[in-house]
Amino acid sequence: MMDPEFKLGMIFTSAKECKAAVKEYALRKQKKVKLVRNGKLRVKAVCKRGCPWVLYVSKYDGDAFQVKTYNKKHTCSKTYNNRNITSKILAQFMEELRINPNWPVSAMKQRIRKDLKLDVSTSQIYRAKKRAFLMIHGTDANRYSxxxxxxxxxxxxxxxxxxxxxxxxxxxxxxxxxxxxxxxxxxxxxxxxxxxxxxxxxxxxxxxxxxxxxxxxxxxxxxxxxxxxxxxxxxxxxxxxxxxxxxxxxxxxxxxxxxxxxxxxxxxxxxxxxxxxxxxxxxxxxxxxxxxxxxxxxxxxxxxxxxxxxxxxxxxxxxxxxxxxxxxxxxxxxxxxxxxxxxx
Ligand SMILES: [Zn+2]
Incomplete structure (x- = not known):
């Protein structure tokens, strides 16, 4: 699901689809959204302590689930889940980094925004680039050896x-x-x-x-x-x-x-x-x-x-x-x- 946005009454074909959408949402919006109730009949996701954002989904018909409560307002600031973001960037751009190791950070930022609909920080891009180089060239010790x-x-x-x-x-x-x-x-x-x-x-x-x-x-x-x-x-x-x-x-x-x-x-x-x-x-x-x-x-x-x-x-x-x-x-x-x- 690209760039998920929830709506009241929205139907998911299964609990699995709903949970995947919550994860995707957390990553793209860079919010600390997590599942707190994850049962056979209902799924509940909340944001950081003190933030009013909440999503409540319950069994609708057959395997389907429906959004029953949704407050889309966040009062929290962005949290950077670096591990997920790095993997996301690498999964998408590894080949391009291999061909063009000097890809400027600003240009990369724009592409990530366009292709992944992610607004990432400069340091997150540096981190991803560093990981990519390690994967491509091995560690320094490896190269000198x-x-x-x-x-x-x-x-x-x-x-x-x-x-x-x-x-x-x-x-x-x-x-x-x-x-x-x-x-x-x-x-x-x-x-x-x-x-x-x-x-x-x-x-x-x-x-x-x-x-x-x-x-x-x-x-x-x-x-x-x-x-x-x-x-x-x-x-x-x-x-x-x-x-x-x-x-x-x-x-x-x-x-x-x-x-x-x-x-x-x-x-x-x-x-x-x-x-x-x-x-x-x-x-x-x-x-x-x-x-x-x-x-x-x-x-x-x-x-x-x-x-x-x-x-x-x-x-x-x-x-x-x-x-x-x-x-x-x-x-x-x-x-x-x-x-x-x-x-x-
Ligand atoms: Zn929040």
């Missing part, structure tokens, strides 16, 4: 790439398992694309990661012959600082740069040194290197050529399997990082 297998699958599908994970030893931390600290990934196709077709330029930047755990994402990008960004490598680190940058650059970039232009020169971004950018997320060191005595005309022309573009995008990134098909490394599972923060 698969990281070694993830690395192995990357290695299997994209041979030649560099992946380095740092998870300090459990004995050192006096914990049952190693704990995740950093992860560096540089796909072979990206590295080769950079070496074969991109301009001899690498830009570095860091940003905060949204999600359950804080941490920062460091990225290295190149400039392709179309003057667009070309991803080279990325890392997830605990915080953006000198130590984590050195770790990131030292792992693969410096060797790659040396290979690209053997007599390269590393420079910091002029903007950073001039102090224009103060915020932590724009404090980007920028590496720039150019061969000495380079003819400017030749330099520009070469990196705008069609062949260079083709060469940059020739190496392919191979798709990987879903996690159920990843190889099992049997390595000790890693725990999520400590720096836990609440997700909205």
């Amino acid at each position: 698969k990281l070694w297998d993830y690395c192995e699958e990357l290695r299997r599908t994209n041979p030649g790439f560099t992946v380095v994970m740092e998870a300090p030893d459990h004995e050192e931390l006096r914990e049952p398992k190693p704990r995740f600290l950093r992860l560096y990934v540089c796909l072979e196709a990206c590295k080769r694309g950079l070496l074969e077709g991109c301009r001899p330029f690498v830009g570095l930047d860091g940003c905060h990661i949204k999600g359950t755990h804080s941490g920062q994402l460091l990225t290295a990008i190149g400039i392709d012959p179309n003057h667009c960004l070309f991803p080279i490598a990325y890392a997830i680190v605990e915080i953006e600082n000198k130590d984590s940058w050195e770790w990131f650059i030292g792992l693969g970039l410096i060797p790659a740069l040396n290979e690209l232009v053997p007599e390269s020169e590393h420079r910091h971004c002029v903007r950073q040194e001039s102090g224009i950018y103060q915020g932590s997320h724009v404090h980007m060191p920028l590496l720039q290197f150019m061969t000495e005595n380079m003819n400017r005309k030749i330099y520009i022309a070469q990196y705008y050529k069609n062949e260079s573009y083709q060469r940059a995008y020739e190496p392919l990134i191979q798709p990987m399997n879903g996690y159920k098909m990843w190889p099992r490394t049997g390595l000790p599972q890693v725990l999520p990082p400590h720096n836990y923060k609440l997700r909205n």
Whole structure:
């Protein structure tokens, strides 16, 4: 029964139908309506203590029941039965949340109002979304525990790439398992694309990661012959600082740069040194290197050529399997990082 409303004299085909309508009513109106008498001959439902709302239904004919008393006036405020509402939202929108995990709360609210005729609070939607993500992705512990297998699958599908994970030893931390600290990934196709077709330029930047755990994402990008960004490598680190940058650059970039232009020169971004950018997320060191005595005309022309573009995008990134098909490394599972923060 969609959006039930009771009326005096209303007939239900059975007591079961009447009780279901009361439950539906309580959920949709978000009222603490409950059955107090639930016999073979009569059904009575009341609201919160002090609220005059009452429904009295008694046997009419055969299995049918009829509303004998009904006071529809509530003086109580809304009560949120979160468990029921969450299940209701999930039952209806689970698939949509799976496809569109970034579905905005405001848009979701409107859809719930339209489709379920429910007026829910923002926190109820957050709760439902959180439950949906848990059901889709598993818990954080579950996801982090698969990281070694993830690395192995990357290695299997994209041979030649560099992946380095740092998870300090459990004995050192006096914990049952190693704990995740950093992860560096540089796909072979990206590295080769950079070496074969991109301009001899690498830009570095860091940003905060949204999600359950804080941490920062460091990225290295190149400039392709179309003057667009070309991803080279990325890392997830605990915080953006000198130590984590050195770790990131030292792992693969410096060797790659040396290979690209053997007599390269590393420079910091002029903007950073001039102090224009103060915020932590724009404090980007920028590496720039150019061969000495380079003819400017030749330099520009070469990196705008069609062949260079083709060469940059020739190496392919191979798709990987879903996690159920990843190889099992049997390595000790890693725990999520400590720096836990609440997700909205
Ligand atoms: Zn009430």
